Each structure stands twice: as structure tokens, then as C-alpha cells.
Amino acid sequence: MKDLDQNFFYDHRNLMGDVQSYLKQGKNVLRIEVKVEHDWDGVIDALYLTGDFGVSFNNLHQPILNSPAASSTIHQGPYNGYPFYAGTMSFSQKITLD
Numbered sequence: 001m002k003d004l005d006q007n008f009f010y011d012h013r014n015l016m017g018d019v020q021s022y023l024k025q026g027k028n029v030l031r032i033e034v035k036v037e038h039d040w041d042g043v044i045d046a047l048y049l050t051g052d053f054g055v056s057f058n059n060l061h062q063p064i065l066n067s068p069a070a071s072s073t074i075h076q077g078p079y080n081g082y083p084f085y086a087g088t089m090s091f092s093q094k095i096t097l098d
Contacts, residue, residue: 004016004017005017009048009050010048032047053065053066053067053068054067054068054080054082055081055082056081063083067081069081069082074091
């Protein structure tokens with residue numbers, strides 16, 4: 001993937017590209033190459049992967065992508081499946097009063 005589109009996600013300088021078609025079952029490696037052409041160039045922003053997925057860790061502490069958790073109890077994070085999540089989570093609870 002060589003072409004990235006400028007798209008506002010966190011700020012106006014975000015570059016985005018859809019990598020889903022490149023993913024295969026099993027281990028995938030995402031390699032990013034940055035060409036620095038000026039002394040003011042460089043990597044100053046984080047690299048974000050966005051999508052409908054969760055993250056867990058195997059017994060070697062390697063991250064594994066899986067389905068996101070649909071429910072959880074409210075507790076001090078990180079939440080199961082979202083160890084690196086930065087954003088807003090919304091919780092709801094249904095109760096019945098007799």
C-alpha cells in the first residue's frame with residue numbers, strides 16, 4: 001500500500017489507508033516506511049489501527065487480535081480486549097423495579 005488519504009480522525013494531518021484486504025489468517029506484519037526529506041520532517045504522531053476488533057495477549061505476551069468484548073463490569077481499566085484503548089467507552093445497565 002503506497003497511497004494514503006488525508007482524513008480527519010484525531011487531527012487534520014492524519015493519513016489513512018484500509019489494510020483489511022491485505023490481512024491473511026495467521027501472523028501478519030505491518031511495516032511502515034517514512035521518507036524524511038527535510039530537517040523538520042519526522043514521525044511525531046502515533047500510528048493508530050482502527051476497526052472493530054479487540055486485543056488480547058497469548059502466553060508469550062504477544063498481542064492477538066480478536067473480537068471485541070460486548071460486555072464488562074465497570075472497573076478500573078484496562079478493560080479486557082482494550083488494553084491500549086484511547087477514547088470514550090459507554091456503559092449501560094438495565095434494572096427492574098417492582
